[in-house]
Amino acid sequence: xxxSSVAIALAGAKSFAVALDPVSVSGNKFFNKDGxxxxxxxxAYQLVPQDPLVDTAQCKRDxxxxxxxxxxxxxxxxxxxxxxxxxxxxxxxxxxxxxxxxLDTFDTYIDPTHGYWNKTKYxxxxxxxxxxxxxxxxxxxxxxxxxxxxxxxxxxAPYLKAAARDxxxxxxxxxxxxxxxxxxxxxxxxLRPMLQDYLTCGGNSSEIVDFxxxxxxxxxxxxxxxxxxxxxxxxxxxxxxxxxxxxETGCIVPGPRQFDDQDAxxxxxxxxxxxxxxxxxxxxxxxxxxLITYAPSGQDAGPNVEGGFLRKGTPTPKLPDFTAxxxxxxxxxxxxxxxxDYDPSDVSTRxxxxxxxxxxxxxxxxxxxxxxxxxxxxxxxxxxxxxETSAPTGETTTAGDSSASITETITAPQPSGTSDSxxxxxxxSSDAAQTSSxxxxxxxxxxxxxxxxxLVGAVLAFAILx
Numbered sequence: 250x251x252x253s254s255v256a257i258a259l260a261g262a263k264s265f266a267v268a269l270d271p272v273s274v275s276g277n278k279f280f281n282k283d284g285x286x287x288x289x290x291x292x293a294y295q296l297v298p299q300d301p302l303v304d305t306a307q308c309k310r311d312x313x314x315x316x317x318x319x320x321x322x323x324x325x326x327x328x329x330x331x332x333x334x335x336x337x338x339x340x341x342x343x344x345x346x347x348x349x350x351x352l353d354t355f356d357t358y359i360d361p362t363h364g365y366w367n368k369t370k371y372x373x374x375x376x377x378x379x380x381x382x383x384x385x386x387x388x389x390x391x392x393x394x395x396x397x398x399x400x401x402x403x404x405x406a407p408y409l410k411a412a413a414r415d416x417x418x419x420x421x422x423x424x425x426x427x428x429x430x431x432x433x434x435x436x437x438x439x440l441r442p443m444l445q446d447y448l449t450c451g452g453n454s455s456e457i458v459d460f461x462x463x464x465x466x467x468x469x470x471x472x473x474x475x476x477x478x479x480x481x482x483x484x485x486x487x488x489x490x491x492x493x494x495x496x497e498t499g500c501i502v503p504g505p506r507q508f509d510d511q512d513a514x515x516x517x518x519x520x521x522x523x524x525x526x527x528x529x530x531x532x533x534x535x536x537x538x539x540l541i542t543y544a545p546s547g548q549d550a551g552p553n554v555e556g557g558f559l560r561k562g563t564p565t566p567k568l569p570d571f572t573a574x575x576x577x578x579x580x581x582x583x584x585x586x587x588x589x590d591y592d593p594s595d596v597s598t599r600x601x602x603x604x605x606x607x608x609x610x611x612x613x614x615x616x617x618x619x620x621x622x623x624x625x626x627x628x629x630x631x632x633x634x635x636x637e638t639s640a641p642t643g644e645t646t647t648a649g650d651s652s653a654s655i656t657e658t659i660t661a662p663q664p665s666g667t668s669d670s671x672x673x674x675x676x677x678s679s680d681a682a683q684t685s686s687x688x689x690x691x692x693x694x695x696x697x698x699x700x701x702x703x704l705v706g707a708v709l710a711f712a713i714l715x
C-alpha cells in the first residue's frame with residue numbers, strides 16, 4: 250500500500266501490521282492474494298454525512314472494536330475526494346479491514362426519476378476513484394445504491410450500466426489496479442431478478458458490473474431459510490456470473506437481532522454462490538440499527554452531535570446485538586474454494602431480460618447503452634398523469650443534481666411476510682427495507698424517489714447544456 254510522505258514520517262520506526270494485499274475477482278468469487286477465497290463480514294460505516302474517513306483517532310478506535318467483532322470489510326456511502334484519508338485508511342488496514350466505497354456523492358446520484366449519466370457525474374466519480382485507488386485495502390467501488398426501487402425506475406438501468414462501463418474504462422486508462430466496480434440494489438421481487446441479470450448480460454466484460462449486491466431485510470429473527478425467502482435469493486444467485494453479496498442486511502424487528510441469517514449465508518445453503526454480507530449499521534441512531542453507541546441518545550446540540558446522537562468517542566457495544574453478531578462470525582468460518590481449483594467458466598451467462606406490457610421491467614433485451622451525456626427518451630411522471638417526452642440530447646444539469654430532489658425517509662423496516670414467488674405482486678423484502686438507510690441522518694439523499702418526479706421533469710425541460 251502506498252502512503253503519503255507525511256504518513257510515513259509519522260510512522261517513523263514504530264512497528265505496525267503488515268499491509269493488506271488487494272483482493273481480486275475471478276468468476277463469481279473474491280480471492281485473496283494467496284489464492285484462498287475471500288468472504289465479506291462487513292459493517293455499514295457512515296458516522297457523519299460527508300466523510301467518516303478523515304478523523305484518524307476515531308477511525309483507530311472504531312477499527313479496534315470492529316476487529317474484535319470479526320469485521321473484515323466496511324461500506325462507506327459518502328466521501329470527500331479532496332480530504333486526506335491516509336490516517337483512517339491505514340487504521341483500517343492495520344486492523345485487517347477492507348473498504349467498499351460508493352463513488353456517487355450527494356450531488357452526483359443517478360436520479361431514478363430522470364436518469365442520465367453525463368460528464369459532470371463521470372468526472373466526480375473519477376475524483377473519488379483517483380483518491381482511493383492508491384489504497385490496497387479498497388475492495389471495490391459502487392456506482393449506485395438503490396437507484397431503481399419503484400415500478401417506474403427500470404429505464405434508469407442503462408445509465409447505471411453505462412456508468413459501470415465508463416468507470417471501468419477510466420480505471421483501466423489511468424493504469425489503476427483492477428479494482429472491482431459494482432452496484433447495490435434494493436431487494437424488490439419485481440425488479441431484482443431482471444436487474445441483476447441486466448447488469449451482467451450481453452457477453453461484453455467491459456460493459457457489465459464486476460459484482461452485484463443487495464440491500465435485503467427479509468430475514469427478521471426468528472426466521473428460517475425459507476420463511477425469510479433467502480431460498481429465493483439463492484435460486485436467482487445460483488452460478489451467478491460475478492460475485493454477489495448482501496450490501497445491507499440486519500432486520501431489527503421484532504428484536505433483539507440474533508443474526509441467524511449469517512448461518513445461511515456462510516453455510517451450505519448459500520456459501521457456494523454468495524460472498525458474504527454487510528450488516529447495517531455501526532452507529533446507533535434514531536433508526537435503531539446501530540451495533541455501538543458513543544453516548545446515550547438525546548444529546549444536546551454541539552460539536553460532533555447530530556440528530557441527538559454523539560458521533561465521536563469511545564465506541565460502546567450495544568447489547569445483545571454486538572455479542573450476537575460476534576458469536577455468529579466467530580463460528581461462521583467457510584473455507585470456500587482455492588483459486589487454483591476453481592474454474593470461472595462454470596458460472597452461467599445470463600440472458601438480457603425482456604420487458605412486459607404493464608410490468609415493472611421496461612428495458613427490453615440488450616439495448617444499446619447511452620454514450621456519455623446522451624439522454625434517452627423518458628417518461629415524465631406528474632401527479633395523476635403519465636406522458637411520453639424526449640429529453641434534450643447532450644449533457645444536462647437537472648434537479649437530480651441539486652437539493653431540490655425529494656428523498657424518502659423511514660425509521661425501522663417492518664416484515665412483510667411476503668412469499669418471494671413468481672406470482673407475487675409485492676416485494677420480497679420488507680417494504681421499508683427498500684430505503685432503510687434513509688432513516689440514517691448520516692447518510693440521507695442516497696436515493697431520490699418518485700415523489701420528486703414532477704419537479705425533476707420540469708427542471709429537466711429547461712436544463713442547461715454543460
